[in-house]
């Protein structure tokens with residue numbers, strides 16, 4: 049099918065002063081005419097020479113523009129019959145404005161890649177990240193990677209990085225493992241996904257702490273596993289309750305080091321009871337070690353995966369808290385008997401993330417920077433937490449220190465979710481406590497106040513905003529006003 053070329057349908061406006069190259073200007077004009085249907089399929093474009101003369105440009109410029117359109121399958125060369133518009137133009141991307149697809153994690157994150165606000169959880173101190181050093185290591189890694197012979201990378205992660213992590217875990221978490229038990233991931237969530245796939249536990253039940261990181265509950269549900277909430281008290285998970293509620297669960301997903309969100313460390317008796325249950329029932333313990341040894345007071349308890357019974361523990365680590373969630377790096381330590389299975393699942397369905405980030409992290413660990421950074425973060429966060437505690441005591445009661453946050457309970461009946469939603473308008477981002485409960489209506493309302501980004505210069509202002517937020521909520525519950 050042919051259609052005549054109608055110059056009236058294509059308005060070229062070549063601008064030699066514009067930063068867009070002339071070739072791209074010609075391509076853009078023709079592309080728009082084709083995609084919008086002004087140039088019908090089969091239309092023969094003018095020859096290079098004719099269009100070049102018409103536009104006052106070189107013949108090669110028009111040729112390059114036509115080649116670019118051919119690369120996009122918008123036109124094709126018909127030999128002596130010239131260049132013609134292709135039969136079916138590529139579909140246009142749907143305009144973002146026209147449909148509203150809800151973004152993920154609506155209730156947990158106020159948006160993505162935003163500058164963190166005071167009290168916001170999950171983001172380490174922005175002012176203390178060794179950005180220059182990281183940029184240097186990253187640049188070197190990109191160069192090394194670009195120069196290296198290209199073959200498929202190890203889906204479990206770069207061998208040298210896995211060796212470094214194994215050495216690091218021995219020092220910081222008391223874990224003794226072979227590097228091939230370690231599989232690199234893009235963080236905790238990816239580690240959980242890999243674990244569920246490798247264990248093949250779809251359709252089974254899993255203990256989850258109550259309260260717990262909402263991602264854990266929802267992650268299990270999405271992964272086809274039924275979460276069974278098991279209460280947490282001052283000694284950590286109530287293992288006796290777990291046994292009563294779901295003795296035959298396939299696994300228990302726990303944060304034994306510093307329970308999220310209460311900060312409680314699982315007591316030695318409960319550790320023993322949990323490991324005994326797993327051994328007896330041939331169940332798995334999935335240890336979310338999100339803070340690693342980043343414990344502000346004293347030394348972190350050794351990981352569950354470090355001692356007797358470790359053969360039933362899958363240890364999930366993340367560099368999100370210790371370094372930055374922006375790196376997107378974490379790892380799983382599989383029990384020895386499952387190491388091959390985890391490797392296989394990584395190989396087929398869940399390969400390790402970007403090699404250059406891995407190489408940069410390898411150098412970061414090898415240079416001793418990681419341990420130095422951890423030491424620095426511990427004292428910095430302790431200072432910030434204590435300063436917040438002292439400052440808050442004037443008008444808000446702190447009920448618990450929990451990991452890198454402090455928890456302030458609100459009187460029952462307060463809508464902490466509505467408060468947290470409103471908070472960014474006051475320039476702060478505390479998290480609501482109740483959503484960590486399996487049944488939010490049962491949970492004590494409160495605010496989780498992360499201390500990592502509370503620089504001394506902003507402490508007063510952030511606390512004033514917090515007091516104003518709580519006052520507003522007390523005067524007239526925000527949920528009532530919204531209704």
Ligand SMILES: Cc1ncc(COP(=O)(O)O)c(C=O)c1O
Pocket residue numbers: 169170234235236237238261303308336338366367368373378
């Ligand atoms: C309990 C818990 N586990 C894990 C993570 C880390 O998740 P990721 O590595 O996906 O950033 C967090 C982060 O906030 C957390 O609170």
